[in-house]
Amino acid sequence: MDAATMAQTQVAPRTIRRERRRMKTAWAVMEALVREGVEVIFGVPGGASLPLYDALYDYPQIRHVLVRHEQCAIHMAEGYARATGKPGVCFTTSGPGATNLVTGLTDAMMDSTPLVAITGQVPTFFMGGDAFQEADVIGVTMSITKHNWLVRTPAQAPEAVHMAFRLATDGRPGPTLVDLPRDVLLAEADFILEDPEAFRPSRPRPPFPNERALRQAADLIAQSQRPILYVGGGVIHSGAAPEIRALAEKARIPVATTLMGLGAFPEDHPYALKMLGMHGTVYANFAINFSDLIIAVGARFDDRVTGKLSAFAPHAKVIHIDIDPAEINKNRRADVALIGDAKSILRALLPLVRPPDTEAWWRQIEDWRARYPLRYRQGEDVIKPQFAIQMIYELTKDYRPIVTLDVGQHQMWAAQFFTWTEPRTCITSGGLGTMGFGLPAAVGAQFGRPDRLVININGDGSFQMTFQALITAVEWQLPIKVFIINNQYLGMVRQWQELFYNRRYSAVYLANPDFARMAEAVGAAGIRVERPDQVEPAVRQALAITDRPVVVDIHVDPEENCFPMIPSGMTVFDTMIAPGVKAVP
Amino acid sequence: MPHWLAVTIENSVESLNRVFHLLRQRHLPVGPISMCRTEDPQDLRLLIPVDPARVDPQRVRANLEKLLCVKAVEDWGERPLVVRDMALVKVRAPSEAWVEIAQLAEFYRARIVDVGPETLIVEVTGSAEKVDSCIARLQRFGVVEITRSGPMAMVRGQAEAAPADRVAEAAA
Numbered sequence: 001m002d003a004a005t006m007a008q009t010q011v012a013p014r015t016i017r018r019e020r021r022r023m024k025t026a027w028a029v030m031e032a033l034v035r036e037g038v039e040v041i042f043g044v045p046g047g048a049s050l051p052l053y054d055a056l057y058d059y060p061q062i063r064h065v066l067v068r069h070e071q072c073a074i075h076m077a078e079g080y081a082r083a084t085g086k087p088g089v090c091f092t093t094s095g096p097g098a099t100n101l102v103t104g105l106t107d108a109m110m111d112s113t114p115l116v117a118i119t120g121q122v123p124t125f126f127m128g129g130d131a132f133q134e135a136d137v138i139g140v141t142m143s144i145t146k147h148n149w150l151v152r153t154p155a156q157a158p159e160a161v162h163m164a165f166r167l168a169t170d171g172r173p174g175p176t177l178v179d180l181p182r183d184v185l186l187a188e189a190d191f192i193l194e195d196p197e198a199f200r201p202s203r204p205r206p207p208f209p210n211e212r213a214l215r216q217a218a219d220l221i222a223q224s225q226r227p228i229l230y231v232g233g234g235v236i237h238s239g240a241a242p243e244i245r246a247l248a249e250k251a252r253i254p255v256a257t258t259l260m261g262l263g264a265f266p267e268d269h270p271y272a273l274k275m276l277g278m279h280g281t282v283y284a285n286f287a288i289n290f291s292d293l294i295i296a297v298g299a300r301f302d303d304r305v306t307g308k309l310s311a312f313a314p315h316a317k318v319i320h321i322d323i324d325p326a327e328i329n330k331n332r333r334a335d336v337a338l339i340g341d342a343k344s345i346l347r348a349l350l351p352l353v354r355p356p357d358t359e360a361w362w363r364q365i366e367d368w369r370a371r372y373p374l375r376y377r378q379g380e381d382v383i384k385p386q387f388a389i390q391m392i393y394e395l396t397k398d399y400r401p402i403v404t405l406d407v408g409q410h411q412m413w414a415a416q417f418f419t420w421t422e423p424r425t426c427i428t429s430g431g432l433g434t435m436g437f438g439l440p441a442a443v444g445a446q447f448g449r450p451d452r453l454v455i456n457i458n459g460d461g462s463f464q465m466t467f468q469a470l471i472t473a474v475e476w477q478l479p480i481k482v483f484i485i486n487n488q489y490l491g492m493v494r495q496w497q498e499l500f501y502n503r504r505y506s507a508v509y510l511a512n513p514d515f516a517r518m519a520e521a522v523g524a525a526g527i528r529v530e531r532p533d534q535v536e537p538a539v540r541q542a543l544a545i546t547d548r549p550v551v552v553d554i555h556v557d558p559e560e561n562c563f564p565m566i567p568s569g570m571t572v573f574d575t576m577i578a579p580g581v582k583a584v585p
Numbered sequence: 586m587p588h589w590l591a592v593t594i595e596n597s598v599e600s601l602n603r604v605f606h607l608l609r610q611r612h613l614p615v616g617p618i619s620m621c622r623t624e625d626p627q628d629l630r631l632l633i634p635v636d637p638a639r640v641d642p643q644r645v646r647a648n649l650e651k652l653l654c655v656k657a658v659e660d661w662g663e664r665p666l667v668v669r670d671m672a673l674v675k676v677r678a679p680s681e682a683w684v685e686i687a688q689l690a691e692f693y694r695a696r697i698v699d700v701g702p703e704t705l706i707v708e709v710t711g712s713a714e715k716v717d718s719c720i721a722r723l724q725r726f727g728v729v730e731i732t733r734s735g736p737m738a739m740v741r742g743q744a745e746a747a748p749a750d751r752v753a754e755a756a757a
Contacts, residue, residue, distance in 0.1 A: 142606050143607070143610040146651070147652075147653050326647035326648045330644070331646060
C-alpha cells in the first residue's frame with residue numbers, strides 16, 4: 001500500500017456513546033480500543049492472545065501490522081507515537097511475546113513516549129504455576145511502565161484499557177501495559193461501553209505555579225547577563241515549540257537543545273546553538289557552562305548533557321520547568337521550579353518576561369561559534385560519514401522528512417549535520433540508547449504519517465539488530481528510505497576503544513553481509529555506495545522509488561571519529577575537537 | 586527524631602510490591618519502613634523515615650505520588666508525633682528467674698503474656714528507645730526470639746481527617 005492509499009484508509013471520526021452489550025471480554029477490549037481511536041496495532045499473535053486476535057478479525061477498521069519480532073512491534077509503536085503524539089499500541093502473547101517488549105518499554109519510559117502494550121497471559125487458574133509460556137509480566141515490567149494492570153475479571157478489562165490510554169498521555173507521557181489472561185478474554189459478560197473520557201486517573205496534581213513563582217522566574221531572567229534556554233523532549237511532548245521561540249526572541253536568549261529536543265527550536269534561527277552535551281556543539285556547551293542562568297524546559301540534566309555534574313555550569317542559577325515533580329532537584333538543584341505543562345507555563349511566564357541585556361553575551365557566543373563550527377574534511381576516495389549525512393540532508397530537506405535515527409556514531413553525526421527545524425521530525429532513542437530502534441521506528445512513523453517522507457539513518461551494527469522490520473515494511477509497501485552509514489564497526493564502541501582503551505579493538509569488527517542484496521532478497525530495493533561521487537545519485541535514486549522500501553548501503557571511512565566530544569564524566573574544559581586537541585573557551 | 590513520610594496505600598500485596606519496587610529501583614535511601622493498618626480496612630499506612638541530609642524528602646514523595654496505588658503522601662517533617670513500638674520477647678526462664686523477670690517487666694510497664702515450661706513471652710510497648718532498653722535488660726536471661734512491630738505513629742492533637750481524606754479534600 002502506498003502513502004496515498006494509506007491516507008484514504010484512515011479511520012473515520014468515531015462516534016462515542018455509552019451502551020450496554022453482552023460479549024466476550026476480547027471483544028470488549030477491541031471496543032475500548034476503537035473508542036480510543038486506535039487505527040493501527042503492531043504485534044504478533046500466540047497461544048494466550050488467540051482470543052484477542054479472534055476478536056480483531058471482526059474489526060477491520062483497525063489495521064494490524066504483523067511483525068517478525070515483538071521488539072519491532074514496540075519500536076514501531078514508539079515511532080508511531082513520536083511522529084503523531086498519539087499513544088502507539090502493540091499486541092503480544094504471554095511469556096516470550098511479552099518479555100520481548102522489555103527493551104521497548106524501557107526505551108519508552110526513558111524517552112517519555114506514550115504507548116499501550118496489550119499482552120496475553122496464561123489462564124488465571126494456571127497463573128503462578130510456571131505454566132507453558134507463563135511469565136510474571138506485571139512483575140517484570142513494573143519499573144518500566146508508568147503503571148500496569150493484570151485483568152482478573154471481565155468487568156476490569158475495559159477500564160484497564162481506557163486507564164492505560166489515559167495514563168500513557170497524562171502528565172509526563174510513558175508506556176503502560178495491560179495483561180489479559182486467556183480465560184478472562186474468553187469469558188462472556190455484560191459490558192458497559194463508555195466514552196474514554198469517563199476514565200481519569202485520580203492522582204494528586206501539583207498546583208499550577210503561582211504568580212509569585214512566575215515573577216521570581218521573570219526576575220531571574222531580567223537580572224541575568226548570560227542566560228541560556230536548555231530545551232528537552234518535554235517541549236515536543238507539550239507542543240511548546242512556538243512558546244520557546246517566543247521566549248527566546250522576546251528576551252534574546254540563545255537556545256540549546258538536547259538530543260530529544262531536536263526540532264523544538266528551528267536550527268536555522270540565529271539564536272540556535274544546536275545540540276548540547278557529549279557530542280554537542282562546542283559553542284552550545286561553552287554557552288551553557290559559562291551561563292549565569294539556565295532555563296531548563298522539559299529536560300532532566302541527563303549525564304550525557306552535564307558530564308561531571310559537580311562541575312557543570314557552576315555559576316548558573318536554574319529555572320526548571322517540568323511536568324514531572326520528581327525531576328525537580330533530581331540531578332541539579334533548581335532556584336525556581338515551575339511544575340506543569342511547558343506550554344501553559346511558558347504562556348503564563350511570557351507576559352512577565354523583561355529582556356535582559358545580552359549584548360556582551362552574544363558577542364562571546366558568536367566568537368565561540370566562529371572558532372568552533374562543526375567540521376570534517378571530505379577527500380576524493382573515501383566517503384566521510386558526515387559528508388554522506390549532509391548529502392542526505394541537503395537532498396531530502398525540501399520534503400520535510402521525518403527522520404528516525406538509530407544509536408551510535410551515525411546518530412550523533414545526524415544530530416549534528418541535519419538542520420532540525422520542526423518538532424516530531426527527529427525520532428531516536430535518547431535515554432536508553434537502544435540499538436535497533438531506528439528501522440522499526442521508521443515503519444511506525446510512516447503508519448502514523450503516511451503523508452510524509454520517512455527516512456531512517458542507521459548504522460551497520462544497529463541495522464542488523466532489527467533488520468526483520470524491513471520485511472514488514474515490504475509487506476506494506478512502505479516507501480521508507482533506509483540509509484546505512486556502514487563503517488563495518490560498532491563504531492562508537494570502536495571510537496572509545498581507540499581513545500580510552502589503547503586501541504585495543506575488542507569485539508567491534510563486523511563481518512557484514514551485503515546489505516543491498518539482503519534488501520533485494522526481502523523485496524526492498526537495495527543500493528550500494530562506495531565512492532563519494534556515488535552518494536548524490538544514490539540518494540536521488542532512492543527518492544525516486546516510492547512503491548517499496550529502499551536500503552542504501554553507504555560504505556564510509558571505517559575509522560572516522562565523532563567530534564566534538566566531552567568524554568564521559570569529564571567537563572567542558574576537556575572538550576576534544578580532534579584526537580588530542582582540546583577546545584579553549 | 587526521623588523525618589517521616591506517612592504514605593497511605595491500597596491494602597494489597599501488589600501495592601506493597603509497587604512501593605518497595607519503586608524505592609529500590611530509584612535507589613532512594615530510606616530508613617526501616619513500618620506498616621500499619623488504619624481506620625479503613627482498604628488502606629495500609631507505611632511510615633517511611635527519610636534522612637533529609639541524604640535525600641530530599643520531596644523527591645521521595647514526588648516519586649511515590651506517581652504510583653496509582655498510593656492514595657496520599659504526607660510529609661510529617663518535624664511535627665509533634667506520638668510514636669509507639671511494640672515487641673514480643675521470648676526469654677529463657679527457669680522458674681527461679683520468674684520473679685526477677687516480672688519485676689523487670691513491671692519497671693518497663695511490660696506484661697508477661699505467655700508462660701511456657703522453659704520460656705516467658707514479654708510484651709513491651711513504648712518508644713523505640715524504651716523497647717530497646719527493655720530488650721537489652723532481658724538479654725542476660727537469654728533471649729530466644731523477638732518480633733517487633735516497628736514504630737507506629739500519629740500526629741499529636743490535630744482534629745483533621747486522616748491523610749487520605751485530607752488530600753482528597755485538598756484536591757476537591
